[in-house]
Amino acid sequence: MAGVSGLVRRPLQQVSGLLRRRFHQTAPAALQVTVREALNQGMDEELERDEKVFLLGEEVAQYDGAYKVSRGLWKKYGDKRIIDTPISEMGFAGIAVGAAMAGLRPICEFMTFNFSMQAIDQVINSAAKTYYMSGVAAQHSQCFAAWYGHCPGLKVVSPWNSEDAKGLIKSAIRDNNPVVMLENELMYGVPFELPPEAQSKDFLIPIGKAKIERPGTHITVVAHSRPVGHCLEAATVLSKEGIECEVINMRTIRPMDIETIEASVMKTNHLITVEGGWPQFGVGAEICARIMEGPAFNFLDAPAVRVTGADVPMPYAKILEDNSVPQVKDIIFAIKKTLNV
Amino acid sequence: MKKMLVAAVSRVLSGVSQKPASRVLVASCNYSNDATFEIKKCDLHHLEEGPPVTAVLTRQDGLKYYKTMQTIRRMELKADQLYKQKFIRGFCHLCDGQEACYVGLEAGVNPTDHIITSYRSHGFCYTRGLSIRSILAELTGRKGGCAKGKGGSMHMYCKNFYGGNGIVGAQGPLGAGISLASKYKGSNEICLTVYGDGAANQGQIAEAYNMAALWKLPCIFICENNRYGMGTAITRAAASIDYYKRGNFMPGLKVDGMDVLCVREATKFAADYCRSGKGPIVMELQTYRYHGHSMSDPGVSYRTREEIQNVRGKSDPIMLLQDKIVNSHLASVEELKEIDVEVRKEIDDAAEFATTDPEPALEEIAHHIYSDNPPFEVRGANQWVKFKSIS
Numbered sequence: 001m002a003g004v005s006g007l008v009r010r011p012l013q014q015v016s017g018l019l020r021r022r023f024h025q026t027a028p029a030a031l032q033v034t035v036r037e038a039l040n041q042g043m044d045e046e047l048e049r050d051e052k053v054f055l056l057g058e059e060v061a062q063y064d065g066a067y068k069v070s071r072g073l074w075k076k077y078g079d080k081r082i083i084d085t086p087i088s089e090m091g092f093a094g095i096a097v098g099a100a101m102a103g104l105r106p107i108c109e110f111m112t113f114n115f116s117m118q119a120i121d122q123v124i125n126s127a128a129k130t131y132y133m134s135g136v137a138a139q140h141s142q143c144f145a146a147w148y149g150h151c152p153g154l155k156v157v158s159p160w161n162s163e164d165a166k167g168l169i170k171s172a173i174r175d176n177n178p179v180v181m182l183e184n185e186l187m188y189g190v191p192f193e194l195p196p197e198a199q200s201k202d203f204l205i206p207i208g209k210a211k212i213e214r215p216g217t218h219i220t221v222v223a224h225s226r227p228v229g230h231c232l233e234a235a236t237v238l239s240k241e242g243i244e245c246e247v248i249n250m251r252t253i254r255p256m257d258i259e260t261i262e263a264s265v266m267k268t269n270h271l272i273t274v275e276g277g278w279p280q281f282g283v284g285a286e287i288c289a290r291i292m293e294g295p296a297f298n299f300l301d302a303p304a305v306r307v308t309g310a311d312v313p314m315p316y317a318k319i320l321e322d323n324s325v326p327q328v329k330d331i332i333f334a335i336k337k338t339l340n341v
Numbered sequence: 342m343k344k345m346l347v348a349a350v351s352r353v354l355s356g357v358s359q360k361p362a363s364r365v366l367v368a369s370c371n372y373s374n375d376a377t378f379e380i381k382k383c384d385l386h387h388l389e390e391g392p393p394v395t396a397v398l399t400r401q402d403g404l405k406y407y408k409t410m411q412t413i414r415r416m417e418l419k420a421d422q423l424y425k426q427k428f429i430r431g432f433c434h435l436c437d438g439q440e441a442c443y444v445g446l447e448a449g450v451n452p453t454d455h456i457i458t459s460y461r462s463h464g465f466c467y468t469r470g471l472s473i474r475s476i477l478a479e480l481t482g483r484k485g486g487c488a489k490g491k492g493g494s495m496h497m498y499c500k501n502f503y504g505g506n507g508i509v510g511a512q513g514p515l516g517a518g519i520s521l522a523s524k525y526k527g528s529n530e531i532c533l534t535v536y537g538d539g540a541a542n543q544g545q546i547a548e549a550y551n552m553a554a555l556w557k558l559p560c561i562f563i564c565e566n567n568r569y570g571m572g573t574a575i576t577r578a579a580a581s582i583d584y585y586k587r588g589n590f591m592p593g594l595k596v597d598g599m600d601v602l603c604v605r606e607a608t609k610f611a612a613d614y615c616r617s618g619k620g621p622i623v624m625e626l627q628t629y630r631y632h633g634h635s636m637s638d639p640g641v642s643y644r645t646r647e648e649i650q651n652v653r654g655k656s657d658p659i660m661l662l663q664d665k666i667v668n669s670h671l672a673s674v675e676e677l678k679e680i681d682v683e684v685r686k687e688i689d690d691a692a693e694f695a696t697t698d699p700e701p702a703l704e705e706i707a708h709h710i711y712s713d714n715p716p717f718e719v720r721g722a723n724q725w726v727k728f729k730s731i732s
Binding site for chain 2: 014054080083084086088090091092093094095096097098099100101102103104106121124126152153175176255263293314
């Protein structure tokens with residue numbers, strides 16, 4: 001069962017239901033689901049549940065989505081609820097906000113977040129003022145966590161794996177506030193095990209709560225989005241050397257769950273932050289500032305350290321690109337420096 | 342005949358008139374119930390037929406339109422005064438001179454239809470249902486204001502009225518979105534999306550036109566052409582000043598925005614068009630503002646005083662309506678003067694409230710950031726200053 005993909009979702013559920021009845025002592029199987037499929041499921045379930053929900057964006061309907069995140073939705077729900085837009089980001093972002101002000105629940109997709117900058121006025125000035133929901137979007141070459149995280153009135157979430165993607169998009173759709181969801185396109189095709197509770201139509205991940213992906217004792221490693229995976233890899237390598245990292249997946253950028261980070265730092269006495277975005281005025285900078293302001297500061301045995309993207313516009317040549325984003329070796333280096341080993 | 346007597350008697354009983362009953366009864370017998378007026382023909386774009394060239398005005402409507410326009414006029418003048426007395430701060434964009442637009446548009450649609458406009462929004466705030474008190478108190482930043490003092494001039498809202506938008510042109514796509522929601526719900530409601538001659542040059546307006554026409558959204562795009570975008574005359578900002586044609590593939594109407602009946606008939610026509618499912622339509626209202634762009638603009642560096650006086654003397658919308666009402670015996674000059682007195686009193690009372698009501702409590706500074714959220718803490722100027730945020 002474990003190897004069956006999410007595309008065969010419905011028949012699989014019938015089968016596993018059968019399994020549950022006949023072999024009630026067997027635990028329901030966990031499912032391998034890619035981030036893309038998890039997002040698709042999340043949106044499908046919410047479209048089914050609430051007829052006020054609809055999706056608009058470039059190529060989301062007949063093309064099945066530029067990254068295939070909305071595959072199958074147009075076939076299922078039709079023109080009224082899955083709307084292809086012209087290349088008019090500012091226009092359709094404003095239309096999404098207006099529709100939300102009038103009581104609908106639009107999911108507004110930007111093909112890449114770079115394109116969202118044309119619409120940033122509608123997201124920040126029109127959306128953050130009013131009560132509504134917005135925002136599924138893909139990250140392109142730049143991490144926008146700090147940009148949108150800066151703004152009161154928005155909620156900003158950043159999924160790492162499939163479970164995160166599904167649970168957060170469902171929570172985002174149901175939230176009565178504008179929510180910006182920062183998807184990392186490099187994660188779309190990556191499969192993850194989707195635990196049984198995450199297969200339920202009512203599975204939600206609360207916005208504003210971080211998750212400890214891997215408990216540890218020597219150092220707190222905080223990350224969001226794709227870097228969470230790198231941190232876990234680094235933790236595995238370091239474990240062999242006797243260093244146990246506690247890896248925290250932020251899941252939400254704003255409102256930030258600083259309490260979980262503080263509790264961890266008070267236990268491990270060491271902190272590094274890891275993000276894909278640029279260093280200046282970023283997520284890590286915010287975490288460090290808040291740690292200094294709170295009870296965890298006195299528990300630090302060393303200054304907190306940030307691991308970030310390089311402070312350069314994203315270059316093209318592979319070797320340059322590889323060195324512009326934090327890699328596992330950079331994380332390991334930073335951890336060892338902090339622990340002075 | 343009977344109707345007039347009943348009306349007259351009820352007026353007497355309500356104690357409005359100080360005159361002896363007999364004199365009032367005699368006077369009201371001379372009034373007509375309604376009158377028909379010729380109105381200016383609208384220039385048409387991509388339309389075979391346009392709105393009618395005559396309009397019927399009933400006595401009741403005449404008095405209502407007069408009172409509403411006069412109220413807006415007096416409210417704006419009071420705001421001017423309060424601003425100069427420093428009771429109102431920040432941005433304040435007044436709409437005196439444009440009253441016929443607001444009253445005429447409102448008369449052409451239903452309260453269940455939707456309206457969204459620019460920062461020059463006080464006229465709509467009133468016609469859409471906010472009280473003078475709540476508008477003025479919002480301008481003075483008091484807790485009795487319609488946004489509890491947190492919004493100010495550009496951010497006033499009420500049911501089916503979406504403000505009040507500070508970003509020029511942002512209301513274009515927003516209005517298209519509101520009309521999308523109407524179509525989606527099958528509600529037969531339309532959205533009036535109002536913007537100025539300056540905003541007409543925004544790219545996002547063109548984007549909104551395109552999507553509204555493509556998806557046949559029930560949206561009337563209304564360009565309030567008051568000849569100046571801030572300090573820039575239309576001929577210095579637009580390659581084409583035929584704003585009613587700027588929708589290109591969309592039909593359009595050019596309307597005399599100083600004549601409330603012309604605006605009303607054009608609005609009814611446009612509303613019918615939208616409701617029939619044919620898609621969006623553009624209306625250009627040719628109007629004029631007496632004040633400068635905002636209270637920080639005297640308004641005479643880019644136009645002459647003569648021009649302003651000229652419009653006041655020849656095309657003032659309230660004067661034009663008054664002439665119609667009086668000359669066709671729908672009401673007397675005295676009746677209208679009584680209305681003026683009533684209006685003045687209402688405005689003065691509201692101003693009194695707006696200058697004495699307390700400011701919102703500091704504790705509320707962080708409320709209403711999110712909707713339907715459990716309470717949370719918000720940081721103040723430093724890490725020790727904390728505010729509570731309640732939804």
